[in-house]
Amino acid sequence: MDIEILPLTEKKPRIQDESQLGFGSLFTDRMFLMEYEEGRGWHSPRIAPYAPFSLDPACAVLHYAQEIFEGLKAFRRQDGEIALFRPLDNFERFNRSARRMCMPEIEPAFALKALKQLLQLEADWIPRSEGTSLYIRPTMIATDPYLGVRPSLKYLFYIILSPVGAYYKGGFSPVKIWISDEYVRSTPGGTGEAKTGGNYAASLRASMEATAKGFDQVLWLDAVERKYVEEVGSMNICFLYDGKVITSPLKGTILDGITRRSILNLIKDMGLEIEERALSVAEIIDGAESGRLKEAFGTGTAAVVSPVGEFTYRDKTVTIGDGEMGELTGKLYETLTGIQYGKVADRHGWVEKL
Ligand code: COI
Numbered sequence: 124m125d126i127e128i129l130p131l132t133e134k135k136p137r138i139q140d141e142s143q144l145g146f147g148s149l150f151t152d153r154m155f156l157m158e159y160e161e162g163r164g165w166h167s168p169r170i171a172p173y174a175p176f177s178l179d180p181a182c183a184v185l186h187y188a189q190e191i192f193e194g195l196k197a198f199r200r201q202d203g204e205i206a207l208f209r210p211l212d213n214f215e216r217f218n219r220s221a222r223r224m225c226m227p228e229i230e231p232a233f234a235l236k237a238l239k240q241l242l243q244l245e246a247d248w249i250p251r252s253e254g255t256s257l258y259i260r261p262t263m264i265a266t267d268p269y270l271g272v273r274p275s276l277k278y279l280f281y282i283i284l285s286p287v288g289a290y291y292k293g294g295f296s297p298v299k300i301w302i303s304d305e306y307v308r309s310t311p312g313g314t315g316e317a318k319t320g321g322n323y324a325a326s327l328r329a330s331m332e333a334t335a336k337g338f339d340q341v342l343w344l345d346a347v348e349r350k351y352v353e354e355v356g357s358m359n360i361c362f363l364y365d366g367k368v369i370t371s372p373l374k375g376t377i378l379d380g381i382t383r384r385s386i387l388n389l390i391k392d393m394g395l396e397i398e399e400r401a402l403s404v405a406e407i408i409d410g411a412e413s414g415r416l417k418e419a420f421g422t423g424t425a426a427v428v429s430p431v432g433e434f435t436y437r438d439k440t441v442t443i444g445d446g447e448m449g450e451l452t453g454k455l456y457e458t459l460t461g462i463q464y465g466k467v468a469d470r471h472g473w474v475e476k477l
Contacts (some may be wrong), residue, residue: 124157124165124166124168124233125168126155126168126169126170126236126237126240127167127168127169127170128169128170128240128244129169129170129171129172131152131153131172132172133152133172134152135151135152137247137248138248138250138286141250141251141252141255141286141288142252142288143288144250144255144286144287144288145287145288145289145292146258146285146287146288146289146290146425147258147285147287148285149285149286150173150283150284150285151173151245151248151257151283151284151285151286152172152173152245152248153170153171153172153173153241153244153245153284154170154171154172154173154241154281154282154283154284155168155169155170155237155238155240155241155281155282156168156169156170156171156279156280156281157169157237157279157280157281158266158277158278158279158280159227159277159278159279159280160276160277161276161277164227165227165229165280168233168237170237170240170241170244173283176279178266179266179268180268181268181269181270182264182265182266182267182268182275183265183266183267183268183269183275184264184265184266184275186270187265187272188319188320188321188324189224189225189226189264189265189274189275190224190262190263190264190265190319190320190321191217191220191221191224191226191262191263191317191318191319191320192217192260192261192262192263192318192319192320193213193214193216193217193220193259193260193261193262193318194213194258194259194260194318194423194424194425195207195208195209195210195213195258195259195261195381195424196208196256196257196258196259196287196424196463197242197249197256197257197259197284197477198249198256198257198463198464198465199249199250199251199256199464200464200465201464201465201466202465204465204476204477205242205246205249205476205477206463206465206474206475206476206477207238207239207242207259207474207475207476207477208381208385208462208463208473208474208475209381209385209473209475210235210238210475211231211232211235211475212381212384213261213381214229214231214234214235214261215231216318216379216381217229217231217234217261217263217318218231219316219317219379220317220318220319221263223314223316223317223319224314224317224319225274226263226265226274226275226278227278229263229280234261234282235475237282238259238261238282239477241282241284242257242284242477243477245257245284246477248284248286249286250286250287250288252288253464254288254289254294254295254460255286255287255288256286256287256463257284257285257286257287258284258285258286258287258424258425259282259283259284260282260283260284260285261280261281261282262280262281262282262283263278263279263280263281264278264279265277265278266278266279287425290357290423290425290426290427290429291339291426291429295427295429295430295448295456296430296432296448297429297430297431297432297433297443297446297447297448298339298340298421298429298430298431298432299337299338299339299340299431299432299433299435300338300339300340300341300342300355300431300433300434300435301329301332301333301336301338301340301341301342301434301435302341302342302344302404302407302434302435302436303329303333303341303342303343303344304344304349304404304436304437305329306326306328306329306341306343307343307344307345307346307349308322308325308326308343308346308353308354308376309322309343309346309353309376309377310346310347310376311346311347311374311375311376312375313375313376315353315375315376315377315378316373316375316376316377316378316379318378326341326343326356329341329343330356336435338435340355340356340357340358340421341355341356342354342355342360342434343355343356344404345376345401346376350403350404350405351371351401351402351403351404352371352401352402352403352404352407353371353376353377354371354377354378355421357421357423357425357426358380358382358421358422358423358425358426358429359371359377359378359380359382359383359421359422359423360419360420360421360422360431361383361386361390361419361420361421361422362402362407362410362416362418362419363416363417363418363419363449363451364402364406364410364415364416364417365415366395366396367395367396367397367398368387368390368395368396368397368398368451369397369398369399369400369402370383370387370397370398370399371399371400371401371402372399372400372401373399380422380423380424381424382422382423382424382426382427382428382459383422383423385459385471385473386422386428386455386459388471389455389458389459390451390455392470393454395451404436407419407434407436407441408434408436408439408441411434411441411442411443412441416443417443417444417449417451418430418443418444418449418450418451418452419431419434419443420449420451420452420455427456427459427460428452428455428456428459430447430448430449430452430453431443432446432447433446462474
């Protein structure tokens with residue numbers, strides 16, 4: 124399929140001060156779009172000016188939340204080149220989410236071609252300062268105007284771009300996490316592994332309560348026993364415990380994070396042992412108090428590698444290490460971002476240049 128490029132009539136003002144970039148509120152001039160219809164497949168791929176959509180009020184996404192998305196980033200590297208980080212992994216995960224949500228798949232190579240074409244046109248939106256990047260949000264929504272509950276017969280796929288800085292307001296300073304045993308994010312057999320909007324909508328109540336109490340994020344426990352760590356709001360989580368790295372296993376209830384996978388690889392490269400197993404809240408508290416739990420950090424495209432300073436469970440708060448970014452966390456952050464920005468050799472072939 125050839126991608127049509129529609130003319131841009133107006134350009135938005137460019138970023139004046141990159142130090143003011145937050146996360147996800149500023150969008151570039153153009154977006155990629157294409158539609159799907161049962162019997163016809165994907166059609167009309169185009170790059171068009173970024174603009175609101177017109178949607179039928181009855182369309183399926185607005186009623187039954189048939190929606191999926193991805194998050195990846197483009198980086199402006201030291202040598203001036205533009206790079207993506209493991210983009211095909213994102214499009215493959217997008218297809219896994221599509222299968223779970225009964226939506227049509229997209230050819231990953233075509234999605235990557237469309238993204239690269241869009242990035243070539245929007246390259247001057249990629250910020251230059253350290254720690255900034257262009258966040259990429261591929262999305263699919265169900266557009267059939269029908270109120271019966273069944274998979275839609277029509278879909279819209281689009282990619283929007285947003286220049287970003289740090290995801291958290293405090294930059295990369297350690298986050299305070301509230302462990303929720305009242306709310307759960309996902310259940311075995313549910314949609315926890317899919318990157319679908321409903322999972323995030325369901326998390327808002329707990330996030331709001333956590334924010335009101337002064338926390339940055341919620342740590343979700345397993346839905347069955349409410350004892351074991353699953354993941355944090357916008358990131359997977361790892362613990363440096365007794366010299367090993369412990370992280371929750373992939374068993375359908377947590378996101379198979381691409382940053383998680385990459386970080387586990389980097390940890391193996393460092394010769395550290397990894398245990399993918401369910402860690403209990405009791406172990407977090409005991410470990411923090413005894414000093415066996417030395418570091419905790421989240422991983423995610425938006426969050427990168429974020430140190431955790433404190434966990435609070437019911438009325439107990441424990442500090443991890445000295446409450447500052449630990450040595451391993453710092454090293455992983457530097458190595459991962461070093462690979463992304465071209466300062467560290469890409470030994471795993473994760474970087475895809477534009
Ligand atoms: C990402 O890290 O890209 C995510 O999707 C998290 C997001 C919901 C902000």
